[in-house]
Amino acid sequence: MESNNQSKHEEQLFPTYKRWNITFKSASGSTITDQSGKTYIDLMAGISVVNLGHGHPAVLKAVEQQLHEGWHASNFFHYEGQQQTAELLTAHSCGDLVFFANSGAEANEGAIKLARKHTGRKKIISFLQSFHGRTFGSMAATGQDSIHKGFGPMLEGFEYVPYNDVKALENAVDEETAAVIVEPVQGEGGVIPGEHTFLQAVEEAAKKAGALLICDEIQTGLGRTGAFFAHEHSGLNPDIITAAKALGNGIPTGAVIGKAHLKEAFGPGSHGTTFGGNPLAMAAAQATLRTLIEEDWSSKAADKGEALLKELKEKLSSLNKVKDIRGKGMMIGIELTEPAAETIIKLQEKGVLAIAAGPNVLRLLPPLTIEWETLMKGVHAIEETLKNK
Structure with missing residues (x-):
């Protein structure tokens, strides 16, 4: 019945997503409930978005007030929220100035423009299997043919080299290079640190x-x-540094964080956005950042992620279908010997949500706030699914 309703509801939508047979109804903490009333353990956090969990009270209160x-x-207009959020971002990074956008793709687009404008050069180096977005600039920076396919010639000046290959990188960077853009951990490319x-x-x-160094921290930050x-x-x-996804804990916002020496390149009229940095997004971002910082969720994620990786290796490493388990903090990839899609559907039947990273990697991105007991229920479901397939 739900499948028929979904088909009817999506007749007017472009079929750009391979949607699951799940219709969202509500979410709270580390769980999502569908229209039928089934509740799922969320091990994907909206693709590394709701780092504080769904409906976090501090974010909810700030957005409701705004x-x-x-x-x-x-x-x-001057927005106090922009300045206050920028102060938080610069105080906890090596950056000095911030431009607010609406998404990760827009943040990377802005970073590419800023690098070219500042250096007067056009060559941007990125890495094979990288993912930086789907606008023409961010898509051109993405080192995946499947993302480029069907859209005609990519923008000029982009070059891709193998990830974790120092020699190939050094051979590619030259006096024509405006920037190198890198994910500290490749996300969509397979959770590769x-x-x-x-x-x-x-x-x-x-x-x-x-040249400039751009760190794409959309998923990892x-x-x-x-x-x-x-x-x-x-x-x-x-x-x-580019940031987005978790910045508003689900309210769309993104940021380009840059060094002071780049200030003149982004002067009046050089870049802009209608909605970027709007008061609602800034209220969410401020509340999110303050909570992350004051409650020290970074170090909690380090400890919880280390324990999670240990559990996964102990329970899954000996299974025939598991090739590798890797990651950093609460960003973990389980590389399988077969496509991950079937495992993801089987997990949904057990009430657990996870996503893929590339064809064969099961990607886990739980809310940082997820309770350990709930997390272990998810791990048990993964173990049972991979054992019984």
């Missing part, structure tokens, strides 16, 4: 060539990997 005060006037020596080599090569930003694990000092 709804009564107003949610749009345009960026011709960047090796410390590789990430440090990325920074060194970029700075030696006079704001506590997800056990640090406020994942590049901190390797001691990097990027020129630009």
Whole structure:
């Protein structure tokens, strides 16, 4: 019955998503409930979005208050919320200035524009299997042919090199390079952590060539990997950091965080947005950031993620269908010897939500706030599913 209703409801929608046979009704903490009343343990957090869990009271209160005060006037006005949120982001990063966007793709688009404008160069280096968004600029930076297919020629100036390959990187970076954009952990590409020596080599090569280092922290940032930003694990000092997903804990917002020396490149008229940095998004972002920082969810995610990875390795490593288990903090990939899609559907039948990263990787991105007992129920369901398939 639900399937028929879904088909009817989606007759007017472009079929851009391979949707599951689940219709969302409500969500709370680390669970989602569908229209039939079935409740699922959420091990995906809206794709690393609701790091504080669904309906977090601090975010809810801030957004509700702002709804009564107003949610749009345009960026011709000063918004106190923008300044306050920017202060939080710069105080807890190596950046000095912030531009607010609406999404991760827009943040990466802004970062690419800023790098080209500042350097006067056009070459952007990224990595095979990377994912940076689906607008033309962010899509061109994405090192996956499947994302490019059918859209004609990509924007000029983008070059892809193998991830974790220092020599290939050093051969690619030259005096024409405006920036190197890197995910400290590749998310959509398979949950592949960047090796410390590789990430440090990325920074060194970029700075030696006079290029900028952009760390794409859309999925990895704001506590997800056990640090406020994942590049901190390797001691990097990027020129630009992009953030989104978890920034508003589900209210759409994104940010380009840059060093002070980039200020002149983004002067009046150089970039803009109608909705970016609107008061509603800033209320959500401020409440999210304050909660993440004051309650130290980064270190909690580090500890919980380490324990989770240990449990998964103990329970799953010996299974025939499991090839590898890897990750950082609360961002974990279970690489299978077969496509992950069937496992994801089987888990849904057991009341657990997870997603894929590439064809064969089961990706776990639970809310950082998930209770350990609930998390272990999810792990048990994964173990049973992979044993019985």
